């Protein structure tokens with residue numbers, strides 16, 4: 434890395450002040466191409482950014498680097514909501530790239546997160562190649578699909594007929610939708626407990642994001658007058674030589690039980706004058722995949738989702754539970770956060786865990802990245818061993834640990850940040 438960025442108290446990252454906002458945010462927008470955001474979106478981000486947890490790098494009056502850290506609570510295997518810094522708004526002016534500005538912000542930020550006592554840092558990456566060097570690794574994946582609903586049939590569970598669906602104005606039923614969302618958060622690792630204001634993200638409906646489709650539509654699923662699910666989507670009407678060829682673009686769907694989920698997906702498959710349903714960023718184990726008549730005509734794709742970085746190995750590994758008993762000594766390498774490096778004994782089961790430093794002989798050797806990848810139960814330590822990224826010291830240890838670390842429910846991040 435070039436080192437001509439003059440690190441020091443005048444030029445290193447400093448905490449964001451209210452009157453920095455416009456220059457700070459403009460640097461971020463420019464680094465992503467410079468297309469201005471609608472004012473509603475800009476104002477929402479202004480209200481969500483936590484100024485005292487955000488950093489800027491300045492050259493005189495000019496902002497050349499930005500980074501923030503939301504104070505999230507992340508569901509981990511076992512259902513606990515663990516404090517996690519949501520690393521966000523990272524940018525470096527293209528005039529100042531590859532001089533260590535990002536590295537200086539990541540250094541300061543991880544030191545801050547540690548001092549705040551938060552055991553995890555998480556992010557979604559604009560490019561997968563950026564964050565590995567700072568100890569982050571993809572821990573969740575998501576599924577996208579373009580489903581040929583003209584040909585693919587969906588069989589839904591019994592009980593779907595007992596669910597009533599009705600159109601609603603998205604903002605008017607926001608409270609009911611949020612109650613459904615809140616009940617789902619503890620059930621799936623990777624989900625984020627809502628902080629005030631974040632519910633508005635799902636209602637943003639800028640014209641430029643529609644790509645020829647309708648404004649946001651919402652259908653509420655109810656049983657006995659109670660909301661049990663919702664879907665938010667758009668419809669892009671199209672007509673070809675053979676007639677209608679419209680697309681349903683799913684933005685969000687959530688349900689409290691399989692019957693409600695089935696009713697909503699059946700609705701999405703069946704909207705008149707449409708032949709395609711596109712879905713993005715869905716859980717990799719979502720039920721519809723096992724209900725369709727032809728998965729190949731759903732054109733599924735996988736993508737990396739949430740990146741996890743263990744900031745405090747002991748606290749992070751104790752915060753989750755293990756679906757099968759584990760008792761393993763981990764030899765951890767962590768160049769960027771050396772306080773994590775060394776030998777840790779993890780003993781845990783479905784009720785809880787203890788993770789403490791030890792001098793016992795190691796069973797596995799791995800870097801902080803592999804621990805981050807495996808942390809939410811979505812990436813197998815045995816698979817990482819097969820890939821040469823976890824070293825098996827005691828025979829069988831990666832497979833044993835993989836069973837304990839695994840999650841019956843695939844981890845999933847429901848929205849970007």
Ligand SMILES: CC(=O)SCCNC(=O)CCNC(=O)[C@H](O)C(C)(C)COP(=O)(O)OP(=O)(O)OC[C@H]1O[C@@H](n2cnc3c(N)ncnc32)[C@H](O)[C@@H]1OP(=O)(O)O
Pocket residue numbers: 434435464465520521522523524525526529530531532533534535536537556557558559560562563566
């Ligand atoms: C969580 C989020 O907010 S994700 C959003 C990230 N932001 C963006 O993608 C906006 C556009 N890009 C940028 O603003 C910048 O190019 C950044 C932030 C990605 C990188 O900032 P820089 O200040 O140039 O990074 P820095 O100089 O500290 O680089 C450190 C190392 O990472 C490497 N690196 C940095 N960016 C990348 C990249 N995109 N791909 C591969 N390697 C990279 C550098 O080469 C350097 O490697 P070295 O130590 O071996 O020499």
